[in-house]
Amino acid sequence: MTAKRVWLVVLLTAAAFSCKAPREAAGTGLEPRTQAEAKAAVATGGAKFFADDPEDFHFVVFADRSGGKRDGVFESAAAKVNLLMPSFAISVGDLLEGYAESKAELDPQYDELNGILAKLKMPFFRVAGNHELGNDFMVKDWATRFGPTYYSFVYRDVLFIVLNSQDNPKGGDYKSGFSEEQTAFAIKTLADNPNVRWTFVFMHQPLWDKQAYKDTNWEKVEAMLAGRPYSVFAGHWHTYAKYEVNGHSDIVLSTTGGDSKLHGPETGEFDEVAWVTMTDGKPVVANLALGGILPDDVATPVTAAVYDQVYYGGPVGAPAIVTEGNVFDTGKATLEMTNKTDVPMKATATFRKVEGLRVTPEAVERTVAPRSTETIAIDVAADRPTEVEAMPAVEMDWSVSYAIPDRPAISGKGTNRLVAETIHVIPRRMSPVTVDGKLDEWGEMRYTCKEPMDLANGPELWTGPDDASFAFSTACDNEYLYVAVAATDDKLVFDPTRKPRGNDGLTVLVDARPRAERATGGMDWKKFVAVIVTPGETAEKQVLAEPGDLPEGTKVASVISPKGHNTEIAIPLKALSAVQGKEWEDVRINVRQHDLDDVTASCTQVYWRPRWDGPKNYKDSGTFRRE
Numbered sequence: 001m002t003a004k005r006v007w008l009v010v011l012l013t014a015a016a017f018s019c020k021a022p023r024e025a026a027g028t029g030l031e032p033r034t035q036a037e038a039k040a041a042v043a044t045g046g047a048k049f050f051a052d053d054p055e056d057f058h059f060v061v062f063a064d065r066s067g068g069k070r071d072g073v074f075e076s077a078a079a080k081v082n083l084l085m086p087s088f089a090i091s092v093g094d095l096l097e098g099y100a101e102s103k104a105e106l107d108p109q110y111d112e113l114n115g116i117l118a119k120l121k122m123p124f125f126r127v128a129g130n131h132e133l134g135n136d137f138m139v140k141d142w143a144t145r146f147g148p149t150y151y152s153f154v155y156r157d158v159l160f161i162v163l164n165s166q167d168n169p170k171g172g173d174y175k176s177g178f179s180e181e182q183t184a185f186a187i188k189t190l191a192d193n194p195n196v197r198w199t200f201v202f203m204h205q206p207l208w209d210k211q212a213y214k215d216t217n218w219e220k221v222e223a224m225l226a227g228r229p230y231s232v233f234a235g236h237w238h239t240y241a242k243y244e245v246n247g248h249s250d251i252v253l254s255t256t257g258g259d260s261k262l263h264g265p266e267t268g269e270f271d272e273v274a275w276v277t278m279t280d281g282k283p284v285v286a287n288l289a290l291g292g293i294l295p296d297d298v299a300t301p302v303t304a305a306v307y308d309q310v311y312y313g314g315p316v317g318a319p320a321i322v323t324e325g326n327v328f329d330t331g332k333a334t335l336e337m338t339n340k341t342d343v344p345m346k347a348t349a350t351f352r353k354v355e356g357l358r359v360t361p362e363a364v365e366r367t368v369a370p371r372s373t374e375t376i377a378i379d380v381a382a383d384r385p386t387e388v389e390a391m392p393a394v395e396m397d398w399s400v401s402y403a404i405p406d407r408p409a410i411s412g413k414g415t416n417r418l419v420a421e422t423i424h425v426i427p428r429r430m431s432p433v434t435v436d437g438k439l440d441e442w443g444e445m446r447y448t449c450k451e452p453m454d455l456a457n458g459p460e461l462w463t464g465p466d467d468a469s470f471a472f473s474t475a476c477d478n479e480y481l482y483v484a485v486a487a488t489d490d491k492l493v494f495d496p497t498r499k500p501r502g503n504d505g506l507t508v509l510v511d512a513r514p515r516a517e518r519a520t521g522g523m524d525w526k527k528f529v530a531v532i533v534t535p536g537e538t539a540e541k542q543v544l545a546e547p548g549d550l551p552e553g554t555k556v557a558s559v560i561s562p563k564g565h566n567t568e569i570a571i572p573l574k575a576l577s578a579v580q581g582k583e584w585e586d587v588r589i590n591v592r593q594h595d596l597d598d599v600t601a602s603c604t605q606v607y608w609r610p611r612w613d614g615p616k617n618y619k620d621s622g623t624f625r626r627e
């Protein structure tokens with residue numbers, strides 16, 4: 001702890017209010033009396049006095065600001081906190097975008113943040129998140145700026161413990177958990193303060209969730225907390241939820257300007273600060289949305305699971321007819337209605353009519369039990385044989401409704417498509433491809449994306465094929481899988497402050513896991529090859545994201561072209577076989593184009609096949625087998 005913080009802690013722990021008689025309630029005729037008499041009167045129903053016991057106090061908790069911060073939100077929250085005038089403010093970490101590797105990159109971020117915090121009219125306590133401690137450089141920088149990443153203080157007989165949940169050498173991603181040294185600190189702090197009236201624990205990641213985090217040393221701290229009244233605050237997930245754990249409240253806050261879809265309070269996705277009132281009994285938590293005041297159970301794990309499925313989980317999947325040939329006349333698709341929640345789900349699906357195609361049944365309705373899936377066979381017939389690539393998609397409207405006890409039903413609806421998909425063939429080349437960004441040796445591209453199956457991150461900004469579209473081909477020889485992409489972009493825009501996925505450019509995804517394993521999709525970036533690149537005037541000037549994560553021997557060349565940009569990629573076949581667990585047979589491929597038309601706007605993502613983690617995803621989309 002720095003000298004500055006020690007001074008602040010001493011100031012806070014020394015502060016106390018004397019116990020004075022409450023003021024007379026204006027216009028009621030009640031006489032002033034001692035606090036004890038006032039409480040007795042209230043207890044017997046004789047009178048109601050002001051609720052502001054002199055021992056009560058208030059503090060504010062800021063939620064996550066980073067992971068894609070939205071400018072102005074945190075600043076607005078800080079200004080509103082000044083109007084509330086709590087005793088002090090604290091955070092749950094991730095107030096920086098962070099992940100900097102030099103002072104030149106990090107200092108401006110801290111300067112901006114500290115400029116906002118300097119305007120607070122009350123003390124502010126920092127909590128370290130993964131964005132503040134994203135690498136060894138930032139860990140050392142924190143120590144220089146602020147001292148330890150964990151500390152404690154006592155204010156009005158209430159213990160506050162601030163912990164660093166990125167301090168576990170064995171913790172994997174983000175080093176989730178506590179070191180033995182920090183665990184010992186927490187246990188000693190609790191042992192040294194056995195009789196405080198309440199204990200608050202603050203950390204960035206919600207380590208009490210045993211499914212998400214294992215071997216974190218939290219269980220040792222939790223065991224020491226047993227037998228005393230306490231509450232825990234965390235963040236990291238950008239989605240609010242109140243947990244009841246061992247009879248205590250553990251709360252994950254949402255965001256104060258961090259990345260969020262902002263679907264609303266009951267989804268747990270809203271901008272907030274938490275207003276905590278410490279009474280003589282227990283703390284009372286009110287979530288102050290920047291547009292209102294909300295109760296602390298506005299979102300629970302039950303409601304969060306429902307909304308997560310409605311918005312992200314694809315409760316009514318996109319069915320597909322997958323064929324080995326290129327011509328379709330009749331086929332079957334499987335419609336899946338999946339309920340991942342703990343409450344029943346009523347689901348409907350209706351297929352719109354398409355000339356030349358017959359879908360049977362035209363409408364489906366099911367009640368799906370909790371944690372289960374209903375599968376329905378769908379028959380599709382064409383009036384005459386049709387090339388698979390020319391088959392029109394059938395729009396499918398779906399709706400779901402969940403009955404949650406003691407709440408209004410939660411409903412959602414959307415549209416998916418029934419599509420026809422062939423298993424594509426990767427042609428074999430007799431000579432290697434020269435990976436230089438020149439596409440002369442490819443001839444006409446086999447696949448086009450002028451009408452993308454999915455759009456993300458500002459889909460309303462895409463105006464058509466002239467704005468952003470692409471064509472691509474695949475090939476292989478004895479050593480490499482090749483992918484070549486010719487992208488059209490009417491306006492090339494590059495912002496040097498953005499990462500490659502936020503600039504004009506390209507992502508090529510290759511999933512070589514066994515077919516059954518990869519069929520369900522998902523976006524686990526560690527399990528497939530993801531080439532994310534911003535083109536340059538020459539291949540030497542391209543910007544490649546996370547090149548160290550690509551298989552050894554991977555080659556990439558992405559260059560600006562007269563119509564947009566061209567990209568060639570070569571992935572070693574031995575890397576595909578290693579993932580597949582045998583000599584590779586097939587892979588799943590998706591291509592997305594990044595289109596940035598304005599540095600002040602979002603970078604739209606244009607997908608050839610649906611996003612693997614989106615509701616439009618269907619099994620075996622973009623499957624390629626070797627010739």
